[in-house]
Every structure is written in C-alpha cells, then in structure tokens.
Amino acid sequence: MSLRHALLGLLADEPSSGYTLTRKFEASLERYAWSARHSQIYPELARLADEGMIEVAEEGARGRRTYAITDAGRAELRSWLVDQPPYTSVRNVLVLKMFLLSTLDPVDAKAFLSHLADNAERELEELRTQVAELDAAEGTQGFGRFAAEYGLREYALVRDWAAWAMERIG
Amino acid sequence: MSLRHALLGLLADEPSSGYTLTRKFEASLERYAWSARHSQIYPELARLADEGMIEVAEEGARGRRTYAITDAGRAELRSWLVDQPPYTSVRNVLVLKMFLLSTLDPVDAKAFLSHLADNAERELEELRTQVAELDAAEGTQGFGRFAAEYGLREYALVRDWAAWAMERIG
DNA sequence: AATAACATGTAACGCGTTACATGATTAC
DNA sequence: GTAATCATGTAACGCGTTACATGTTATT
Numbered sequence: 508m509s510l511r512h513a514l515l516g517l518l519a520d521e522p523s524s525g526y527t528l529t530r531k532f533e534a535s536l537e538r539y540a541w542s543a544r545h546s547q548i549y550p551e552l553a554r555l556a557d558e559g560m561i562e563v564a565e566e567g568a569r570g571r572r573t574y575a576i577t578d579a580g581r582a583e584l585r586s587w588l589v590d591q592p593p594y595t596s597v598r599n600v601l602v603l604k605m606f607l608l609s610t611l612d613p614v615d616a617k618a619f620l621s622h623l624a625d626n627a628e629r630e631l632e633e634l635r636t637q638v639a640e641l642d643a644a645e646g647t648q649g650f651g652r653f654a655a656e657y658g659l660r661e662y663a664l665v666r667d668w669a670a671w672a673m674e675r676i677g
Numbered sequence: 678m679s680l681r682h683a684l685l686g687l688l689a690d691e692p693s694s695g696y697t698l699t700r701k702f703e704a705s706l707e708r709y710a711w712s713a714r715h716s717q718i719y720p721e722l723a724r725l726a727d728e729g730m731i732e733v734a735e736e737g738a739r740g741r742r743t744y745a746i747t748d749a750g751r752a753e754l755r756s757w758l759v760d761q762p763p764y765t766s767v768r769n770v771l772v773l774k775m776f777l778l779s780t781l782d783p784v785d786a787k788a789f790l791s792h793l794a795d796n797a798e799r800e801l802e803e804l805r806t807q808v809a810e811l812d813a814a815e816g817t818q819g820f821g822r823f824a825a826e827y828g829l830r831e832y833a834l835v836r837d838w839a840a841w842a843m844e845r846i847g
Numbered sequence: 848a849a850t851a852a853c854a855t856g857t858a859a860c861g862c863g864t865t866a867c868a869t870g871a872t873t874a875c
Numbered sequence: 876g877t878a879a880t881c882a883t884g885t886a887a888c889g890c891g892t893t894a895c896a897t898g899t900t901a902t903t
Contacts, residue, residue, distance in 0.1 A: 540775075568872065660834050661834065717891060
C-alpha cells in the first residue's frame with residue numbers, strides 16, 4: 508500500500524488538494540517511482556481523512572478541499588520510511604524490454620537500442636536545463652531536487668547501458 | 678499487459694514449464710523489471726496456448742508441461758518490442774522512498790541513506806562475483822547478461838545517489 | 848519414513864485503470 | 876459565449892497478491 512504513503516509524503520511537503528496532488532504525480536513521481544489517477548487519489552484521501560492521517564485545512568472555490576498532514580500522518584509516514592525494510596517491488600516496462608532484447612535479431616535489437624539511447628539523451632538534456640533553472644532560481648531545498656537528480660542519473664545510465672549493449676551485440 | 682510478453686520473451690530464450698518460469702521471474706526479472714507469481718503465470722500460459730502463441734512441447738514427470746513459443750508468439754513479441762513506443766510505466770517503492778526523503782529530519786534521512794548505500798554496495802559486490810563467474814564459465818550470449826549489467830549499473834547509481842544526497846543534506 | 852523441492856491449479860480479495868458523470872471558474 | 880482548466884466523484888472491469896488446495900519425486 509504505497510499510494511497512501513506517497514500522498515502523505517506529498518502532503519508533508521505542503522498542503523494540497525486532490526487535484527493538485529494528481530498534477531504532482533504526473534509532474535514528477537509518475538516517471539520514476541509511482542503513478543496514480545484522480546479516481547484512485549480522491550477515495551484514498553477520504554480514507555486518510557477518516558483515519559485522522561490528514562485533515563481539511565481549507566475549502567476554496569469550486570469545492571476545492573486543501574488537505575494538510577496531521578501528526579498521526581507524519582508518524583505513519585516516518586514509520587514507513589524508516590522502520591520498514593526498504594524491500595523493493597518493481598515494475599518497469601522499459602527495463603523489461605531491455606531484458607528481452609536478446610530475443611530479437613541483431614538488426615532489430617540495434618535499432619531498438621539506438622532509439623533508446625537517443626531518447627534517453629534527449630530526456631537527459633531537457634531535464635538538465637530544467638534543473639539548471641531550478642538551481643539558479645533559489646536555494647531549492649528538498650523534494651523535487653532529489654527526484655531530478657535521480658532522473659538525471661537514470662537517463663545517463665540507460666543511455667550508457669544501451670551503448671554497452673550495442674557494442675556487445677557487435 | 679506486460680506479463681504475457683515477459684512470458685513470451687522467456688520462452689523465446691528457451692522452452693520452459695510454468696514452474697521454471699516462476700523461478701526465472703524470481704531469479705532475475707523480479708528485482709529490476711517485473712514480478713509474477715505462479716498463480717498468475719499458469720492461467721496466462723493457458724490463455725497464450727489457447728491463442729496459439731505458445732504450445733506444449735513436452736510432458737514430463739509430475740504433470741510438468743514444457744511450453745515452447747510458436748511463430749505467432751515470436752511475431753507478437755517482436756511487435757511489442759519494436760513497433761510499440763517504449764512508453765514506460767513504472768512503480769518502484771525504493772525510488773518512491775528516495776523521493777520522500779526530504780520529509781524526514783536530517784538525522785533520520787541520513788540514517789536511511791546510509792543504510793541504502795551500504796545495501797546497494799553489498800548487492801553490487803554479490804552481483805559482481807556472480808557476473809564474473811558467468812563471464813568466466815562461457816561465452817554467455819544474451820539474456821541474463823543484459824539483466825546483470827543493468828543491475829550492476831543500477832546498484833552503483835543508487836549507492837552514488839545516496840552519497841550525493843547525504844552530502845547535500847549536510 | 849520424513850522432508851524438501853517439484854509441479855500445477857483456483858478462489859477471494861485488493862489495487863489500479865478506464866470510462867462515465869457533473870459542475871464551477873477563468874481566459875479569450 | 877465558448878473553450879480550457881479547475882475540481883471532484885463513482886462504477887465497471889482487469890490485473891496482481893494472498894491463501895487455499897493437492898499430488899509427485901528426490902534426498903537424507
């Protein structure tokens with residue numbers, strides 16, 4: 508049950524509405540870590556509120572409800588992060604494809620790897636400029652910067668791995 | 678629907694039984710790319726056989742059925758690998774925890790990062806010796822070696838990212 | 848003889864996606 | 876006034892996990 512902890516984490520950073528949380532998933536989490544749609548987020552927020560992990564901090568226009576994390580929520584989040592072993596359940600379509608590459612003939616495999624490397628390079632460049640802006644703008648403590656740094660390194664990894672695999676295929 | 682393509686990929690490498698496929702998921706795929714239990718694998722194999730993507734190549738002791746991929750199955754696998762855009766759906770608990778780290782106080786965060794780095798280093802070493810054995814044993818073409826190389830690089834990435842993050846926290 | 852490993856299957860439940868549904872506010 | 880965006884909610888369906896269930900073969 509990671510969704511609730513992702514939500515608690517985002518709310519620990521700052522109070523947000525379900526709508527905003529949905530946007531945050533799309534903006535950063537979804538690409539590297541976790542995805543969720545609004546149809547899953549709203550009911551989960553309701554449950555978290557029921558359990559006292561979060562509370563409505565503000566009600567705005569268009570029925571907007573801004574939630575804030577409570578002390579109980581913070582405790583739950585910390586316990587999940589620190590106490591539980593960071594056992595890692597992973598599903599990653601791209602990596603799966605990378606692993607199944609050896610089932611293709613060399614021509615197909617190389618075409619795939621070439622596209623993959625190009626794509627990683629492009630995403631890397633894009634993220635790099637974003638990060639540069641972020642770093643220039645302010646002393647950006649926390650959140651997004653950790654994600655971005657991981658992203659930078661992961662794109663570089665994919666690009667380099669693809670180059671290695673291409674060389675190996677010959 | 679990636680499970681069926683993972684199965685097709687494993688069967689393209691070599692014919693296997695449901696039991697063996699379950700072991701293969703546990704051995705390599707599960708850690709980096711995809712996981713599946715036997716309770717999901719057996720029904721999916723039955724469906725794939727129904728659709729002519731795979732066929733029973735051999736029946737052995739204890740009701741063991743060895744499946745082999747068919748031409749139709751190979752075509753389906755290739756199409757999934759090559760034709761479809763490698764859009765990447767990801768869920769990764771460890772990365773999620775890494776992103777939510779900034780919600781912890783510095784002491785907790787550093788403890789987490791320190792464990793994470795140690796763990797990555799240990800896994801890296803273990804995998805390194807495994808790979809060395811594999812490389813020494815034979816000219817291991819394909820499959821496992823791609824996965825292993827990715828694993829090596831990913832563990833190193835996590836270790837280095839954790840070091841970066843610790844430095845940043847101060 | 849007992850235990851571990853091999854081998855397959857299904858049912859119940861929970862999580863996640865897609866689609867359906869509705870309305871308010873802002874920008875052009 | 877019209878389109879885009881903001882904002883929330885639910886229902887149906889499919890995918891994935893846990894648990895239940897059973898039997899065979901190899902090892903000690």
